[in-house]
Amino acid sequence: MKDFASLYAELDETTKTGEKVDALARYFAAADPADAAWAVHFLSGRRPKRLVGARKLAAWAMEAADVPEWLFAECYDSVGDLAETISLLLPPSGSSTDLPLRHWVEERLLPLRGEDEAGQRREIQQAWAELDGPQAYVWNKLITGSFRVGVSQSLVVRALARVSGVDEAAVAHRMMGAWDPNPDFYARLLEMDTRDTDLSRPYPFFLAYALEGELESLGDAREWQAEWKWDGIRSQVIRRGGSTFIWSRGEELITERFPELAHAAALLPDGTVLDGEIMPWRDGPLPFAQLQRRIGRKVLGPKILAEVPVVLLAYDLLEVDGVDVREQPQAWRRSRLEELVRVTPSAGRILLSPVVAAADWDDVLQAHRDARARLAEGLMLKRADAAYGVGRRKGAWWKWKVEPFTVDAVLIYAQRGHGRRASLYTDYTFGVWKEGELVPFAKAYSGLTDAEIRKVDSFVRRNTTQKFGPVRTVKPELVFELAFEGIQRSPRHKSGVAVRFPRMLRWRTDKKPEDADSLDTIFSLLESAAAQASGD
CATH class of the missing domain: 3.30.470.30 (DNA ligase/mRNA capping enzyme)
Structure with missing residues (x-):
């Protein structure tokens, strides 16, 4: 667990692909096969579903840290990530574990699913008492099912290929499909003889x-x-x-x-x-x-x-x-x-x-x-x-x-992102005009530069008018050009339409909210798309 927490920190501190692969290769070269198998499992994007509800976990953390609910809420609002908030608020344990990652997953994490609430509370608080700060952070990430560290499966494959000498394509093929993270699987993953095959296993795309x-x-x-x-x-x-x-x-x-x-x-x-x-x-x-x-x-x-x-x-x-x-x-x-x-x-x-x-x-x-x-x-x-x-x-x-459909829309709701963006408001809902009111039209979270995201985040904090859980209603002042690939009628949406792959093309600082498009414009795009599809 100590080595895995150190690996997590090393990966989290860099954005350079080469440095990430180097760190992964060093870890896999030294790790016990049982630990390495679980590391491959988590780092390649496979993780257990959330084993404990967020409210319970927060309540037990408040109890362990002896902080009131209002203070926990303020900290969570500032940090934006539950696992990190808990690890920051917990008092120093004075302990550090030398037990392997396999132990913490197979004997401490997975059995939580079968425990009643009292048993879960006891086991989790005991774990916090045994782990140091970085270890508790990773443990919390695993409990909440939010383990992300900016590593793709392809980077894991590259590191394993470097350590084993096996061709990347063979390693990638072995990682496709269903497999159990155990030492036998890890040994097969690094086996030089690549004639092995799994009846159901697909090829890497x-x-x-x-x-x-x-x-x-x-x-x-x-x-x-x-x-x-x-x-x-x-x-x-x-x-x-x-x-x-x-x-x-x-x-x-x-x-x-x-x-x-x-x-x-x-x-x-x-x-x-x-x-x-x-x-x-x-x-x-x-x-x-x-x-x-x-x-x-x-x-x-x-x-x-x-x-x-x-x-x-x-x-x-x-x-x-x-x-x-x-x-x-x-x-x-x-x-x-x-x-x-x-x-x-x-x-x-x-x-x-x-x-x-x-x-x-x-x-x-x-x-x-x-x-x-x-x-x-x-x-x-x-x-x-x-x-x-x-x-x-x-x-x-x-x-x-093909060139996407585009419309100008107004930012009306915002909430925090995930991972590195957990402390910033990066997930946005946009509205268009209908009879003098803005109606929600699409959600988007990609397309802005880091500098633009920070500016929008600052605007959201200064111009929040209402709070609904994690969602903030903001003053309708910012206009963005949105792009999307397809458009379809949808009775489930308030606007009456659903769009495919919406994203932000640019921040229209040259436009005022009243210059944004209307729902009539959206329906004209819908009619145009239908006419093209029918050959008219």
Whole structure:
């Protein structure tokens, strides 16, 4: 636990990728396998659900620190993070633990789930008495389920590859899917023999950066494959050992959520892995909001299955007859994929994502202009000779999204962010005009510089008019230009519309609140999007 807390502090104190990888590599090189397995678990973004409610934890911390509720609330409001607030208020324990991380997770943390309230209180306060400040901070982070330290899974993979000498792609593959954080898993993670395979395990997804520069900078258009970029759920469909597995890019096994795709995939040859997009589809793509209707349901009845049918738009082939073909050129994989889809009787559930017929970059440019009418987000550009890589890489794949919809809206609510932004007001709700009043329209938290965030934070603190739990109502004075990818009618929202991927493009210091857009403007965008989709 002492070493893991030191690692957390070291990672939290730097924003440099190289320094983070160095710190991770040093830790993994020295850690006991049982501790290292749990470190991989937490650092790669996997964490237990919150084991104790926030109110209970705060009450027990106030008792241990002997502080009144009003003072705790003021401290929490200043710090913005529950785990950090508690660790700062607790009196020095005078102790420090030498027990391993495995002990604190398996024998102290996870058993809390089965304890009654009195038992949880006793165990947590006892832990605080045994841990020093940095250790208690990490412990609190684990209890609250808010363990974040600015490390991505790809950085963990890089560190493990450096320590073990195993290729990054092999390490990343072993970390995909479901696994238990134990010494045996950690040993397999670092095993030099990379012939191992897990029947259900997906491959790491290949990701693309946004297109940089002009199309002509990519060279000859005939050396590239252009295809539509769809707005669905990026997935891998796996058929191995007579079984079917469907994984999302978020490493969630979603086979049961899409029974029609599982049934269709059962007709694929054994030893096949497809990469593609799960899309709501009825004679063509449906808005993503339709797919959300299925995602949010625990039980998929016949009605919703009929109302929102789905397909897999397949655009890559990763495994053939049980052989990994990711190193084959893009053109080779596409040719084999076309043949596979042609001969597989999938009842129209597995479709080939069409490529754009383009003789030159002018053809590609015209296709990009037509993307929104096809309910596509834009285009993907893939080198014909490119292998299927691991993670986000530049050069082989580029994504070229259409220009977003934009509106000017007024900041009306704010609340604190998370992680490094826990002490700042960074999560905002924006309103547009309707009959002389501002109605909530969209939430956004990205797009501003650090300097702008600090200025908005200062404004929120000086201009709060009401408080509702963590939410602050502010004077409607600041105007921002918002961008979003899609727009859909939604009776669940007060404005009557829902938008996709809202973010802030810029702070419109040149505009007054009365210059912001109205709900009529939003509905005109909605009508325009509908007209484009219908081909009018």
